[in-house]
Amino acid sequence: MIEMGKLSQMVTVLLGSILLSCAYQNITDVSKKRYSANQLKYDYSVLQSVLEKKHPSLYWYTSRDSMQYYFRYFMECIKDSMSEQQFAWKILHPLVNKIHCGHTEVNQSKSYQREENKSKQTSFPLYIKFWNDTAAVVESMYQKDSVFKEGTIITSINGLPTREIIQQMKDYFSEDGYAVNSTYLKISFNFPYYYKNIFGLQNENEIEYLDSLGGTKKTILQNINPLNPSTTKTVIDTQSSPHRKHVSKIKQYRTFEIDSSNKFAVMRLNTFSEGNLRKFFRKSFKECNKNKTPNLILDVRLNGGGKVNNSTLLTKYLSRKPFKVVDTVYSISKTLSPFNKYFKSALLNNLELQFISKRKKDNKYHLILFEKKWYSPKKQYHFNGKVYILTSGLTFSATCLLVNALKGQPDITLVGEETGGGWYGNSGILIPAIILPETKINISIPLFRVVQFNHPSIQGSGILPDIIINTSYDAIKKGYDKKMTVVKQMILHSSDNKKFEQ
8 A cells, every 4th residue: 555654653653652751771782882983884875875866855955965065964973983872863863854854764773662662761851842932841750840830931951942952953853845843743742752862861950941920940850760650650651642641542543523512523533544444434424424514623633644545535525626636746766776685675665666657758757647646526425514624743744635635625624733744745655764784773765756736836834724723822731722622612603503414
């Protein structure tokens, strides 16, 4: 099946990693192992060669001259031996950031991840929500924290202003074009993990914050040590944040519920890869049809993409007219050779490249059937009422194909924040990973450039909502969902909320 992106998988990993980032450090052989400068340079040269020969959008947002400068710069930064963690975070993450491709991602080696999952590590003690230059506490991991309540504004950490922290951290994340909204959300999901890897942990932390009267205060906050459980909260595996309760596995993928008023239904969809979605869509829209529900709230704020056929299927249930998904889709090569030995599943990906793409006059290999394909709306159980689509910076990849196709159609309104997926297009479809020969670090590399149908003339932004609702400090402090609340109020106070005819 054709896949669009790994961000939805990454969100799941991040949610699970919350458990891992709050544990006592157990130094392992993997984390202690150091690689010589020559070994690291060899890995680096392999990555550079693969990117230059196979990445379809290496110079989309960064000029060839600038990218070559970055390649030289980070190679010159390899002066001595490094651990795998140092190589990944000091060299590879910032290099990949310069490509501005959200599907090109760096991941630690499997052995490193296994050891990290087993070990217990000390952790920075606060989960923090970032937006613009502002940072507010979402959760303190100390059981009896009388200072850092939900919503407490943090102004600096260890002498570094929060605006500088976010500016520095931006250089370590993959994003489509300049849609940095996704980076704010990724950091906010698991700030302790990223702070440790980017800045490193000190023995204690000097935190500057605003008190209840708006005055500036400082205090010293120790890192979390689970060997002292009497002072440490247990972090719960969650749907979208460290302070939400555990939900069943299938509900992590999707939920559907018609409000008791029958004025609206809410469909939350966090992936297009899991959750038996074909059956789920049919059952959900059949129920809407039976109840003549007039409004649908489609929440794709955490949906990082997945299978294009699933996102297209959902579009069929909602679109008011025939639609196309893409304008052009092409690869710059029809084979992974001569790098087959570095790619996972090289044989399968080579077969797919051979069978699904065809060379055109521009000397690129196109998915011609995909480029020409028009889709018709569903006839049975099509939803004809008003649709409100909630978006955020984590709305990415295949989900943006759906959002772009529906944007501007009658009675369909996008609400929330700019998507993390590029509005003009992105790179994806086939996204194999290369395994660097020395460190075994793996980097996902998309093989096709996707330009969306009916795309805007400007490049680099995410899809912009029709109604913008940015981060609300009041919602953080009081713990409610501002975007969902606003949409429900719009529906309940609308004079046009009668049941509609399917």
